[in-house]
Amino acid sequence: MDKIRDIQINEAVIHVLDNNSDEPILNNYMLDLTEEVYKFILSHLERVLKDDNLKCAFFKEKGTPVKIYSQEYLDGRMDLNSFSKEAAGELFEIMETTEGIPSCDLLVVSFNTEYGPMIGLLKIDYIKQYTHKVNITDNNVDIRLQSIITGLSDKKKVQKCAFIRPIHAGQDYDLLVLDKKPMVDEDGANYFLDTLLGCNLINNDRDYTRAFMALVEVWTRSNFKEEAFKAEKLRSSVKRVLRDNEDIDIYELAEEIILPNEPEVKKDFIAYLQAHNIERFKVDKEYLDKKLSNVKIKVSSAIALNITGDAYADINKFEIVNNGDGSINMVIKHIENYVEG
Incomplete structure (x- = not known):
């Protein structure tokens, strides 16, 4: 487009x-x-x-x-x-x-x-907004809220x-x-x-690229709920493949990002994408760059991170550490100053 x-x-x-x-x-x-x-x-x-x-x-x-x-x-x-x-x-x-x-x-x-x-x-479409209505009775001021419908904003x-x-x-x-x-x-x-x-x-290249990235994220959340290290490796591998290639074949992709000793995982990954009518597509690089320019990570309801794509990929600023038990540590490095608010 x-x-x-x-x-x-x-x-x-x-x-x-x-x-x-x-x-x-x-x-x-x-x-x-x-x-x-x-x-x-x-x-x-x-x-x-x-x-x-x-x-x-x-x-x-x-x-x-x-x-x-x-x-x-x-x-x-x-x-x-x-x-x-x-x-x-x-x-x-x-x-x-x-x-x-x-x-x-x-x-x-x-x-x-x-x-x-x-x-x-x-x-x-019209939106509902509120304004004040002033009534004065016997020198007493009565101010109330009154809804109004407006169409343009x-x-x-x-x-x-x-x-x-x-x-x-x-x-x-x-x-x-x-x-x-x-x-x-x-x-x-x-x-x-x-x-x-x-x-x-x-559907065009952008639609397929967007749909693919969204489906991979849904599949990852479902299959690696308590395996943060595997989830991170798959997400990072998918981003790398998208950056390095003009065209994506999900069969070749699965071979590259999923370990050989996990044939059932590979089979499920391919079947999931096939079920959503994605097998081959051309990567929309402009959409990809926009999507990967910011990485939003939600660790829990209490912790959320918003990191630029460049900082996420810079080992001197941010690092994922494998704990060996399926969990990971996220390390923010070399902080000289920070602000709150």
Whole structure:
């Protein structure tokens, strides 16, 4: 997946989709992209585009209105306001017939990237905040808390969004999708991916790298609960292999990281990864570097360490010592100063 870093916003519009209303409140005007508004929208775009949960997708052959009208806009046959109203209307209809979808503002953004133009659909769910309410009766001041519902916050993380690009034959993906808290109905349909967008997610190098690392950690915790030395050796070996290789074959990996006298352990390790559809993949080095830049260790509910990857690998700063009984000591070395807080 292309790593998008260069974003230039062209225009944007926002609509209100409130479950308490009979119809969506559709905006007839583009947002005024003042410096503050531009920065607000840009911060959301940048945050989502860096999110590890962002996935590539292809539109299904049978197009939803979002697919059809987005391409009309990207081809110059429709303006953004018209497209955004179609998208907002579709989402509101889904919200009316699907229980549990929270009210939101739908932010629709047209922007250019180093890879070409895109349209962003960001579903910004409302959040509950509190303010004070002052009542004065007979010179007595009564101050109470009152909840208010607001839709926009520069701190609120977007849970669902899509970035749509022009569709061309042979491209790696049609759109990028974020769907954190997916909602699936009794027929197995996801309202955001299937009903609104009409797309299928696809796995890329980052997805496989991330899934592999997470699965290895789960397997390690399950199989080496009271064998800290074995757990540490396996974790370190996996990190080394990922750093040193462009492609991973789990059979070759198992041969390298698991001792020859542990054939059942090797068999279980391979079977576990196979069960999760991972056998061969290309390592996403950028994701790997990001993941290994910080090592978080939780020894118990009372002890937790946060160490940079460089310090963890530096024998002069940090060392794992085998006690010979399956346990280990973690030694922080050459401390000249430290602070608390």
